[in-house]
Amino acid sequence: MWSNWARIHSCRPEQILAPDSLEELRKIMIRAREVNASLRVVGVGHSPNASCLTSGWMVSLRKLNRVLSIDTSAMTVKVQAGATLDELHKELAAKGLQMLTLPSILEQTIGGAIGMATHSTGLGYKNLSSSVTCLELMTAQGDIIACSATHNSTVFDAARCSAGLLGIILTVTLPIEIQTQFCLRCVPERYEMVRRTYATKVRECEHYKFFWVPHTDYCYESFCNRVSTKEAINPTPAPPPPGFFKRLLHYHLFEFLLFLALFVKSLIPLINRFYAYLNFSKETRIICDLRRAFTFDCLFPQYVSEYAIPVDKCFIALDAIAGAIEKENFKVHFPIEIRFVANDNVWMSPAYRRDVCYIGIIMYRPYGWDSSQTLPYLNAAENALHNTLGAENVRTHLAKYFQKDLKLSYPKLSEFVALRDSLDPLGMLHNKWSRKAFSL
Numbered sequence: 001m002w003s004n005w006a007r008i009h010s011c012r013p014e015q016i017l018a019p020d021s022l023e024e025l026r027k028i029m030i031r032a033r034e035v036n037a038s039l040r041v042v043g044v045g046h047s048p049n050a051s052c053l054t055s056g057w058m059v060s061l062r063k064l065n066r067v068l069s070i071d072t073s074a075m076t077v078k079v080q081a082g083a084t085l086d087e088l089h090k091e092l093a094a095k096g097l098q099m100l101t102l103p104s105i106l107e108q109t110i111g112g113a114i115g116m117a118t119h120s121t122g123l124g125y126k127n128l129s130s131s132v133t134c135l136e137l138m139t140a141q142g143d144i145i146a147c148s149a150t151h152n153s154t155v156f157d158a159a160r161c162s163a164g165l166l167g168i169i170l171t172v173t174l175p176i177e178i179q180t181q182f183c184l185r186c187v188p189e190r191y192e193m194v195r196r197t198y199a200t201k202v203r204e205c206e207h208y209k210f211f212w213v214p215h216t217d218y219c220y221e222s223f224c225n226r227v228s229t230k231e232a233i234n235p236t237p238a239p240p241p242p243g244f245f246k247r248l249l250h251y252h253l254f255e256f257l258l259f260l261a262l263f264v265k266s267l268i269p270l271i272n273r274f275y276a277y278l279n280f281s282k283e284t285r286i287i288c289d290l291r292r293a294f295t296f297d298c299l300f301p302q303y304v305s306e307y308a309i310p311v312d313k314c315f316i317a318l319d320a321i322a323g324a325i326e327k328e329n330f331k332v333h334f335p336i337e338i339r340f341v342a343n344d345n346v347w348m349s350p351a352y353r354r355d356v357c358y359i360g361i362i363m364y365r366p367y368g369w370d371s372s373q374t375l376p377y378l379n380a381a382e383n384a385l386h387n388t389l390g391a392e393n394v395r396t397h398l399a400k401y402f403q404k405d406l407k408l409s410y411p412k413l414s415e416f417v418a419l420r421d422s423l424d425p426l427g428m429l430h431n432k433w434s435r436k437a438f439s440l
């Protein structure tokens, strides 16, 4: 039995295979085709939706996880897709190098993170898929296609975010930089003040984001910039690992209270306020490395929806979600996370041809239980965004929970599907999720 990290979805694949060479992988692909088996490639299952599920063959690339080369003149790294972001980060750090940004966690594989356009924040920075400069893909026929902006560029633009549907990503080349320190300043701020100022802040700060705590008018802004050598001399010491009481309060008590709130929903606004006070009420400023600047403890399994919308529509969208919460009297968890990402030319990237504001909505699963309002709330928020902004302005993050048709918002979907049909005419790489999401 295989389950994703959030334990929302599970499946019983006919077999789970972890090849340790390209030759073995090619044999698996060819054999799957011969016996008419469906096949899904999987990373470490951190996508909260059903994209990895299969009753056929599941292939993991975790044994193909080497950093193949580091080019310090071009400032790029070539890495196998089975490596995790954590493994890559550590190997670069050992050489005084780093990736340009990081998402909130580093457990994901490179293949999974690229497969779903994993992103961080900063309008001068692209998501991981569009940062890729070269990529190698094994198709359902077992052929290897190398591609870049100048070679097989059509496959390149499609494959960089393809949810395992065009083939298996084998290697990617990514930009790197010399290791640097960051100044991370976090500031509590009122919702109305953020509404008035975010547009300037997002352009002035390298990596700006903010949280909004539903049922309150609290936001927590985060300003993160690379610092000068002088400032970098005195980084803030790494915090000690959370002690017993801190862990008890921030994790175990929180999970327990959310569990109680499954039965007494009116507790949720109080829990939100209490935890906003604990986590988001003080201004902090630290000098730290890339990992500390970008990652944080995402706690326990959760449902997540995330939508990329035009940057100037950020508060129209937040007001629409707040309106849906109020109208239906939903009691919902925190935080709602707002990040910003630069436009790109990757066909299925939520940032295709426009700078975007991502709005991430969370509902936790205390001890694996869901609130009866989780899916009604996520669906109502998605409807509110579509009704207020128009479907063409609301692109879902492919790794997360969504209901609406992708064709309404992804202008390159039909070309993607046509390419998919030509690379995998038998539909060997499809599953139920992809047939629903990627059909026309």
Ligand SMILES: Cc1cc2nc3c(=O)[nH]c(=O)nc-3n(C[C@H](O)[C@H](O)[C@H](O)COP(=O)(O)OP(=O)(O)OC[C@H]3O[C@@H](n4cnc5c(N)ncnc54)[C@H](O)[C@@H]3O)c2cc1C
Binding pocket: 005, 040, 041, 042, 043, 044, 045, 046, 047, 048, 051, 052, 061, 081, 082, 102, 103, 104, 105, 107, 108, 109, 110, 111, 112, 113, 114, 115, 116, 117, 118, 119, 120, 162, 163, 164, 165, 167, 168, 169, 170, 298, 399
């Ligand atoms: C706690 C948490 C925090 C997160 N934070 C962020 C964040 O900050 N920003 C963000 O954008 N996302 C975030 N995510 C989402 C996460 O980055 C994506 O779901 C990512 O795809 C997970 O990687 P994975 O290795 O688990 O891939 P999986 O979930 O295993 O697979 C994801 C998809 O990629 C495909 N795939 C996997 N490997 C390959 C390959 N080699 N070739 C082709 N296709 C492949 C799979 O078929 C599947 O469709 C977060 C998720 C969690 C659970």
